[in-house]
Amino acid sequence: MSPRLVLIGPPGAGKSTIGRRVANALELPLLDTDAEIERVTGRTIPDIFSQDGEPAFRETEEEVVARALDTHDGVVSLGGGAILSERTRARLAGHTVVYLEISVAEGLRRTGAVGAAGTRPLLAGGDPAQKYRDLMRRRRPLYRQAATIRVRTDGRSPGRVVQQVLAKLEAADAATSQTISEDRSPTP
Numbered sequence: 001m002s003p004r005l006v007l008i009g010p011p012g013a014g015k016s017t018i019g020r021r022v023a024n025a026l027e028l029p030l031l032d033t034d035a036e037i038e039r040v041t042g043r044t045i046p047d048i049f050s051q052d053g054e055p056a057f058r059e060t061e062e063e064v065v066a067r068a069l070d071t072h073d074g075v076v077s078l079g080g081g082a083i084l085s086e087r088t089r090a091r092l093a094g095h096t097v098v099y100l101e102i103s104v105a106e107g108l109r110r111t112g113a114v115g116a117a118g119t120r121p122l123l124a125g126g127d128p129a130q131k132y133r134d135l136m137r138r139r140r141p142l143y144r145q146a147a148t149i150r151v152r153t154d155g156r157s158p159g160r161v162v163q164q165v166l167a168k169l170e171a172a173d174a175a176t177s178q179t180i181s182e183d184r185s186p187t188p
């Protein structure tokens with residue numbers, strides 16, 4: 001069993017929103033690893049961060065992501081920082097990985113980090129804009145490296161983003177089946 005696609009991207013990129021809509025369009029179940037972590041631990045993510053710290057959260061996340069990639073036959077949307085784990089990056093190889101791209105300004109708007117406290121522990125306290133910029137500087141290369149498909153989300157409604165994801169999935173499938181049939185054709 002293997003996921004049809006895995007969504008990655010920073011906080012606010014739309015992994016949960018787009019994941020739900022893409023899963024509906026493909027008539028597949030969605031597994032959101034943030035929701036799964038809260039389900040299996042019976043605790044909220046902010047609680048885990050504040051009581052156990054980020055390293056402990058990342059360990060749990062790594063286990064939940066590994067299980068999702070091994071067992072979930074639908075759409076998987078990963079937590080924004082899951083990509084920080086080297087083991088997770090290695091496990092993503094060979095999967096269809098869709099990176100939802102977003103600018104810092106739009107990411108801050110969507111996470112409510114501008115002018116509001118926000119519920120994301122990594123953006124809470126201090127200067128959320130600076131935190132988001134730092135986070136992106138570190139993660140952007142990791143998201144790009146892991147992605148097989150990239151979709152820009154700035155200035156696009158969720159419906160439009162979903163259309164783009166589905167179109168790029170189809171194009172990627174067509175390219176793969178062409179490669180397979182070329183591989184099978186007799187050598188001239």
Ligand SMILES: Nc1ncnc2c1ncn2[C@@H]1O[C@H](COP(=O)(O)OP(=O)(O)OP(=O)(O)O)[C@@H](O)[C@H]1O
Nearest residue numbers: 010011012013014015016017080110153156157158
């Ligand atoms: N393309 C879009 N245009 C406008 N708003 C969007 C778009 N995609 C998502 N949103 C909104 O942005 C907010 C964040 O979206 P969502 O929770 O899906 O992001 P996420 O990537 O799952 O974030 P996190 O990593 O924190 O879980 C939500 O309020 C959602 O409705």
Ligand SMILES: O=C(O)C1=C[C@@H](O)[C@@H](O)[C@H](O)C1
Nearest residue numbers: 011034079080081120121122
């Ligand atoms: O970007 C991150 O590091 C995080 C994003 C969320 O999806 C949660 O997994 C958590 O708040 C950490």
Ligand SMILES: [Mg+2]
Nearest residue numbers: 015016017034
């Ligand atoms: Mg989410």
